[in-house]
Amino acid sequence: xxxxxxxxxxxxxxxxxxxxxxxxxxxxxxxxxxxxxxxxxxxxxxxxxxxxxxxxxxxxxxxxxxxxxxxxxxxxxxxxxxxxxxxxxxxxxxxxxxxxxxxxxxxxxxxxxxxxxxxxxxxxxxxxxxxxxxxxxxxxxxxxxxxxxxxxxxxxxxxxxxxxxxxxxxxxxxxxxxxxxxxxxxxxxxxxxxxxxxxxxxxxxxxxxxxxxxxxxxxxxxxxxxxxxxxxxxxxxxxxxxxxxxxxxxxxxxxxxxxxxxxxxxxxxxxxxxxxxxxxxxxxxxxxxxxxxxxxxxxxxxxxxxxxxxxxxxxxxxxxxxxxxxx
Numbered sequence: 001x002x003x004x005x006x007x008x009x010x011x012x013x014x015x016x017x018x019x020x021x022x023x024x025x026x027x028x029x030x031x032x033x034x035x036x037x038x039x040x041x042x043x044x045x046x047x048x049x050x051x052x053x054x055x056x057x058x059x060x061x062x063x064x065x066x067x068x069x070x071x072x073x074x075x076x077x078x079x080x081x082x083x084x085x086x087x088x089x090x091x092x093x094x095x096x097x098x099x100x101x102x103x104x105x106x107x108x109x110x111x112x113x114x115x116x117x118x119x120x121x122x123x124x125x126x127x128x129x130x131x132x133x134x135x136x137x138x139x140x141x142x143x144x145x146x147x148x149x150x151x152x153x154x155x156x157x158x159x160x161x162x163x164x165x166x167x168x169x170x171x172x173x174x175x176x177x178x179x180x181x182x183x184x185x186x187x188x189x190x191x192x193x194x195x196x197x198x199x200x201x202x203x204x205x206x207x208x209x210x211x212x213x214x215x216x217x218x219x220x221x222x223x224x225x226x227x228x229x230x231x232x233x234x235x236x237x238x239x240x241x242x243x244x245x246x247x248x249x250x251x252x253x254x255x256x257x258x259x260x261x262x263x264x265x266x267x268x269x270x271x272x273x274x275x276x277x278x279x280x281x282x283x284x285x286x287x288x289x290x291x292x293x294x295x296x297x298x299x300x301x302x303x304x305x306x307x308x309x310x311x312x313x314x315x316x317x318x319x320x321x322x323x324x325x326x327x
Contacts, residue, residue: 056318202241
């Protein structure tokens with residue numbers, strides 16, 4: 001009787017494994033089902049219109065997401081750089097044509113243009129006025145959008161490439177060849193990393209994206225006090241604010257976005273995207289962000305809650321900046 005009940009150690013291990021395997025398979029399948037069920041389904045971001053500036057294609061692409069879903073193209077005299085909207089109109093800087101153009105986004109069509117010699121590039125809305133930076137003229141120009149005429153200009157920095165305006169009306173200009181951020185009207189300036197090509201505002205912070213040093217320079221808006229440097233490991237070409245404490249950064253050479261926490265000066269998340277990301281534009285609701293791929297001639301829409309791709313849309317050739325208009 002005892003002999004009949006004896007089992008060799010090897011046989012016991014084999015028998016135990018045979019008994020456990022079905023349980024393991026069940027556990028794996030159960031885990032997979034739980035993981036899949038917690039993933040949010042894709043959404044159709046049906047809000048507004050994404051406008052993409054096609055630098056090499058010398059055109060604007062209008063992707064209507066909130067209406068009929070049509071894609072329309074507007075040919076321009078030269079490649080558009082920066083975009084801003086004011087009073088139901090769209091404005092774009094055309095550096096190689098020395099022009100600021102006013103566009104009716106509904107038509108779409110060019111309504112008027114203003115000649116600004118000196119390679120107009122940066123563009124921002126300050127109250128009821130437009131601010132335009134002139135790379136070659138080292139100037140900041142104030143434009144009245146109602147009459148589309150120049151109101152004033154001031155000499156500022158060496159190659160004032162981009163401009164941003166905060167909620168208090170303070171103006172921040174990157175002097176790209178001097179590696180400086182200049183605040184107006186105070187006239188304060190602070191050194192940045194090498195080749196600051198972009199500037200973004202988030203809460204109490206002003207942040208420059210330094211393309212040549214692969215870093216962000218972070219400043220407190222009040223007094224332009226230096227808050228720190230964040231090393232990115234990739235070249236930042238665009239910075240936009242996400243809420244009060246974060247920025248989203250397009251890293252062109254590593255094909256990813258960096259989601260950065262400013263109070264702790266850390267990269268919180270890296271998000272793989274299509275090659276050579278450039279323009280970033282938040283949807284009117286803030287639930288989505290458009291990411292332009294200069295290499296793929298496309299704009300991809302990500303959901304900001306989980307950074308998951310929702311849709312991808314074709315653009316013109318060599319796209320750069322984008323702007324998401326409300327319905």
